[in-house]
Amino acid sequence: MTLCAVSPLRIIVERLPVIFTDGIEHRNYIVREMAARTIYVMFYAGAVEGSDEWIRPSQVTDMSDDQAVRTDEDSRRAWVANSMSTKKVRPAGSWYAPNSREPVRDETIRMGLIPCRAVIERTGVPTTSAKPKYALNAAFASLFNPELTDEALDHAIQAWQAAHLSKAAMSRVRLMKQGAAVAKDAVPVTFPNGETRSLSPGLSSVIAKAVIEVFAPHFLKQPTVLWLSESGNKVVxxxxxxxxxxxxxxxxxxxxxxxxxxxxxxxxxxxxMLVVFTEVVASDGPINRERKIALTAMALEAGFDERHLAFLTAYRDRSGQPFRKSISELAWGSYAWCASEPDHIMELWAGHARKLSDGTLE
Structure with a gap:
C-alpha cells in the first residue's frame, strides 16, 4: 500500500491553533512545536487511521530537518525501517534528545491528542511494549490537506470539532468564543430578578456576567445582587x-x-442568609489572604455574621494565565470558579482534617 501524502509542517503549525482553540484542556501541549512535529512524523510514516501504520514516540525524537524534506516513498520507508531497528543510527541533527520521548508520549499524545480524539491508539499492545501504536484520526488528518482552504477549511474544522471533541470541551470552546466577541461591545447582564443592566466592554464584564447569570442560580438557592461595580469603582x-x-x-x-x-x-x-464576596479576575486581583481578612473585618463592622460569609474568585478559564498566575495566592477558606466550566467549583478547604479513605468527605 502506498503511504499517504505528507502534509507540510508549516501547514500543521498554522492550523493547530485554529483547530484547538482557546478552551481546550491542555491546549498548550497540542498547539506547540512538539505537537506539530509529532503529527508531521505520523504523516511521514503513513500512520493514519485505516493504514495499519503506527509510530512510537522515539521516532519523533529521531526525525531531523534533513530527513523531513525527503518525502518520496523510498526515503520514507527506509527511514521508518531504520527508526524501528535496534541498530538504528540517529542523525546528528535529530529534532530532540532521546530522553524527550517522554513529553512526546505523555504530554503531547496521551494528555493532549488522544483525549481530543485526534490520535488513536493501537489496541492489544501492552503499555510497556516498544511496538509502535499511535496514528492520526483519519478525519483529523484530512484537516491538514493544503488544498482545503478558506470557508471550506472552516466548515471542516467545525464539523470535526463537533464530532470528536467532548461536550464539555465544546462548551468551553463556545464560551471562550462568545467571551472574545462580547468583550468588544457593551455587555448586557440579566439579574436574578429579571432586571437588565449594561457593563462596559471588556473581559472583566464577561466574567461578571457569568457570575450573575450562571454561577448565582447554579450554586445559590435564592440569589440576588447586592452590589456590582466596574473598574475604577464605578457602581453599576x-x-x-x-x-x-x-x-x-x-x-x-x-x-x-x-x-x-x-x-x-x-x-x-x-x-x-449567605453573603458571597466575589472578585472577578481578568488579569489580577484574586481574593488572597490579606483581601479576605480585610473583607471579613469590613463585613463584621457593617453588621454581617462571619458564619454567613463566603469568598469567591471568578475566572474565565483555568487554562488561562490569570488563573495560573494567581492560584498560589488564593486564600484558604475561599472558593474559585471558572466560567468555562460552570458546573464545577474549587474549594480551598481550611477546616479540620477530612478523611478520604472511604471515598467521601465528612
Missing part, C-alpha cells in the same frame, strides 16, 4: 432596599469587591 448596581432590610451597611467609600451576592437560602427572613 447597589440594592439599598435589600441592604436596609437585612440591617447591612454598605460603605461605597471602602474597597468593596467587584460583586456582592446575597443568598437568602430557604429562609426568606434572612436567618439562613
Amino acid at each position: 448596581a447597589r440594592d439599598e432596599n435589600l441592604a436596609n432590610a437585612l440591617g447591612l451597611k454598605i460603605d461605597a467609600t471602602k474597597a468593596l469587591p467587584d460583586i456582592i451576592l446575597i443568598d437568602l437560602g430557604a429562609d426568606a427572613g434572612g436567618a439562613d
Whole structure:
C-alpha cells in the first residue's frame, strides 16, 4: 500500500491553533512545536487511521530537518525501517534528545491528542511494549490537506470539532468564543430578578456576567445582587432596599469587591442568609489572604455574621494565565470558579482534617 501524502509542517503549525482553540484542556501541549512535529512524523510514516501504520514516540525524537524534506516513498520507508531497528543510527541533527520521548508520549499524545480524539491508539499492545501504536484520526488528518482552504477549511474544522471533541470541551470552546466577541461591545447582564443592566466592554464584564447569570442560580438557592461595580469603582448596581432590610451597611467609600451576592437560602427572613464576596479576575486581583481578612473585618463592622460569609474568585478559564498566575495566592477558606466550566467549583478547604479513605468527605 502506498503511504499517504505528507502534509507540510508549516501547514500543521498554522492550523493547530485554529483547530484547538482557546478552551481546550491542555491546549498548550497540542498547539506547540512538539505537537506539530509529532503529527508531521505520523504523516511521514503513513500512520493514519485505516493504514495499519503506527509510530512510537522515539521516532519523533529521531526525525531531523534533513530527513523531513525527503518525502518520496523510498526515503520514507527506509527511514521508518531504520527508526524501528535496534541498530538504528540517529542523525546528528535529530529534532530532540532521546530522553524527550517522554513529553512526546505523555504530554503531547496521551494528555493532549488522544483525549481530543485526534490520535488513536493501537489496541492489544501492552503499555510497556516498544511496538509502535499511535496514528492520526483519519478525519483529523484530512484537516491538514493544503488544498482545503478558506470557508471550506472552516466548515471542516467545525464539523470535526463537533464530532470528536467532548461536550464539555465544546462548551468551553463556545464560551471562550462568545467571551472574545462580547468583550468588544457593551455587555448586557440579566439579574436574578429579571432586571437588565449594561457593563462596559471588556473581559472583566464577561466574567461578571457569568457570575450573575450562571454561577448565582447554579450554586445559590435564592440569589440576588447586592452590589456590582466596574473598574475604577464605578457602581453599576447597589440594592439599598435589600441592604436596609437585612440591617447591612454598605460603605461605597471602602474597597468593596467587584460583586456582592446575597443568598437568602430557604429562609426568606434572612436567618439562613449567605453573603458571597466575589472578585472577578481578568488579569489580577484574586481574593488572597490579606483581601479576605480585610473583607471579613469590613463585613463584621457593617453588621454581617462571619458564619454567613463566603469568598469567591471568578475566572474565565483555568487554562488561562490569570488563573495560573494567581492560584498560589488564593486564600484558604475561599472558593474559585471558572466560567468555562460552570458546573464545577474549587474549594480551598481550611477546616479540620477530612478523611478520604472511604471515598467521601465528612
